[in-house]
Amino acid sequence: MMPLSATLASASQLHLAAPVTINASPAAGIATSGSYDIDLWGMLIAIGLVAVATIISAIAKLGVERSLPIAAARAIVQLAAMGIILRWVIEQGTWWWVVLLMLGMLAAAVQITLSRAKNVPRGLALSIFLTLAASMITMVIVVVELIVRPVPWYSPRVVLPLAGMMLGNSVSAVALALSRFFEDMAERRDEVETLLALGASPREASMTSIRSAMRMGLMPTVASLASAGIVTIPGMMAGQILAGNDPLTAAKYQFVVLAAIAALTMVSDALILHLVYGRCFTRLHQYQPIKPRSAKK
Amino acid sequence: MGNFTMDTGATPLLQVRDASCRAASSSTDDSEASIFRGIDLDVHAGQILDLVGPSGSGKSSLLTCIARLNPRANAHLTLDGVDANDMSVEQWRTRVAYLPQKSLLPGSTVKEAIVLPYTFASMHGAQRPDDQQIRDALDAVGLADVELTRDPHDLSGGQAARVSMIRSILMFPKVLLADEVDAGLDDTNAWLVGVYMADFAHRHGMALIRVRHRAPDGLADAIATLAEGRLTVEPVESSHAADASQPHDTAEPQTAQSEQAERNAQ
Numbered sequence: 199m200m201p202l203s204a205t206l207a208s209a210s211q212l213h214l215a216a217p218v219t220i221n222a223s224p225a226a227g228i229a230t231s232g233s234y235d236i237d238l239w240g241m242l243i244a245i246g247l248v249a250v251a252t253i254i255s256a257i258a259k260l261g262v263e264r265s266l267p268i269a270a271a272r273a274i275v276q277l278a279a280m281g282i283i284l285r286w287v288i289e290q291g292t293w294w295w296v297v298l299l300m301l302g303m304l305a306a307a308v309q310i311t312l313s314r315a316k317n318v319p320r321g322l323a324l325s326i327f328l329t330l331a332a333s334m335i336t337m338v339i340v341v342v343e344l345i346v347r348p349v350p351w352y353s354p355r356v357v358l359p360l361a362g363m364m365l366g367n368s369v370s371a372v373a374l375a376l377s378r379f380f381e382d383m384a385e386r387r388d389e390v391e392t393l394l395a396l397g398a399s400p401r402e403a404s405m406t407s408i409r410s411a412m413r414m415g416l417m418p419t420v421a422s423l424a425s426a427g428i429v430t431i432p433g434m435m436a437g438q439i440l441a442g443n444d445p446l447t448a449a450k451y452q453f454v455v456l457a458a459i460a461a462l463t464m465v466s467d468a469l470i471l472h473l474v475y476g477r478c479f480t481r482l483h484q485y486q487p488i489k490p491r492s493a494k495k
Numbered sequence: 496m497g498n499f500t501m502d503t504g505a506t507p508l509l510q511v512r513d514a515s516c517r518a519a520s521s522s523t524d525d526s527e528a529s530i531f532r533g534i535d536l537d538v539h540a541g542q543i544l545d546l547v548g549p550s551g552s553g554k555s556s557l558l559t560c561i562a563r564l565n566p567r568a569n570a571h572l573t574l575d576g577v578d579a580n581d582m583s584v585e586q587w588r589t590r591v592a593y594l595p596q597k598s599l600l601p602g603s604t605v606k607e608a609i610v611l612p613y614t615f616a617s618m619h620g621a622q623r624p625d626d627q628q629i630r631d632a633l634d635a636v637g638l639a640d641v642e643l644t645r646d647p648h649d650l651s652g653g654q655a656a657r658v659s660m661i662r663s664i665l666m667f668p669k670v671l672l673a674d675e676v677d678a679g680l681d682d683t684n685a686w687l688v689g690v691y692m693a694d695f696a697h698r699h700g701m702a703l704i705r706v707r708h709r710a711p712d713g714l715a716d717a718i719a720t721l722a723e724g725r726l727t728v729e730p731v732e733s734s735h736a737a738d739a740s741q742p743h744d745t746a747e748p749q750t751a752q753s754e755q756a757e758r759n760a761q
Contacts (some may be wrong), residue, residue, distance in 0.1 A: 399585055482584050
């Protein structure tokens with residue numbers, strides 16, 4: 199992990215350059231004026247936007263006119279629930295509520311990873327849980343306690359959003375890596391059997407697929423690192439600026455998060471693939487085609 | 496259950512006891528769904544055994560069973576008196592090498608493809624074949640025009656089959672299980688491959704079990720027939736010389752073998 203963080207550190211100047219030049223003279227007013235709340239009318243207009251999209255979908259017969267409003271309704275409920283819970287936990291200000299909420303997020307993350315990963319065998323829940331838990335805890339400790347250093351150390355306002363962002367990216371990376379790994383192993387079946395016949399261990403026979411899956415899992419992260427600040431103002435930075443923070447502080451936070459996500463993706467992909475590659479083999483190190491779980495939408 | 500030991504008196508190199516294999520479609524262990532069961536086989540060092548039988552009779556399954564590669568098969572196996580369970584499966588497979596029907600050659604050059612097994616932990620410390628050994632092997636099977644630096648993707652099917660055979664044989668296994676290595680070859684090259692493997696078997700005391708669909712080439716010491724789940728082994732009565740045009744009539748198998756080896760060594 200050291201060489202990776204070293205590379206990222208040297209890349210930091212590069213990525214910070216864009217926001218810094220854009221915001222060369224940060225207006226002092228922005229940093230102190232605070233955020234603007236959204237009132238009921240604002241929410242109704244937003245819902246109206248979903249309605250417009252739904253109507254267009256219906257006219258153009260895109261077939262998403264049923265799923266779009268349902269997804270939007272889910273989003274409202276889930277976001278509202280998260281907002282209420284977060285506000286409550288922040289008000290409590292006790293470390294065990296923070297830990298409890300993180301465990302709940304972890305459980306949901308396992309379920310979402312399983313539903314996103316296509317054509318993977320049954321019984322991966324424990325491996326996914328261990329992977330997500332280990333990688334999230336490590337990264338939260340590094341980012342929160344070594345980089346941000348809030349007081350108190352469990353400050354829910356810092357820990358929970360960061361943990362959520364880490365977890366979200368871990369979920370995508372792990373789901374992508376799992377799908378790719380098992381797909382690649384099935385495609386490489388003849389090669390895997392040949393390698394086993396030549397005395398390769400299951401690990402040696404899986405290595406090509408493990409590499410391919412890790413590369414696949416890391417691709418979105420590399421893309422987001424390269425485009426951050428030029429093509430997009432990433433979500434976290436946008437949020438902090440909207441909330442009235444100094445854009446340069448927002449940029450620094452954004453880079454820290456992107457750097458952490460890069461390391462996190464590698465760690466969680468390496469962990470999950472290490473835990474599951476054996477699924478393609480019997481106890482006697484023979485290749486066995488996996489039986490995918492019943493396909494989920 | 497018959498014991499089809501070749502009656503040579505010596506302890507067999509490879510002992511197969513009670514080999515069984517389930518059909519691919521079945522998940523249970525019931526007798527109807529088995530391809531074969533209760534098969535015993537003894538093979539001696541330097542012996543060449545041809546495995547024949549109708550298609551679908553389980554010849555490949557028996558070979559992969561012996562190589563411990565077949566998840567549907569079971570057998571009690573010993574090599575040189577050592578139980579298969581007393582070594583890692585990877586070690587077993589480097590000693591009892593299965594040469595697959597499909598010739599897949601991972602690697603960016605022919606040389607890389609051939610020394611691939613030596614990159615695995617199970618072959619750690621073994622002496623890699625040098626360029627000259629690889630060159631000689633390629634020349635011997637009609638691949639004199641294939642450079643060691645050639646990309647394996649550019650090989651024809653027949654060339655790839657021979658490179659794949661060389662890759663397995665240069666692991667110096669004690670038993671080579673050759674699954675239709677000559678299926679895609681013309682008669683001349685099939686003969687070269689047959690002679691090369693037979694010569695290697697005799698020089699290194701390697702046992703060779705071949706699944707073949709061609710007419711007998713006179714190199715085998717015994718023919719094993721697998722049909723309806725039963726295996727019957729018949730020694731080849733009159734062992735032919737390497738050159739089919741000069742048959743040896745009544746020579747003892749051992750004598751024929753050594754003459755053959757001498758001839759091939761030339």
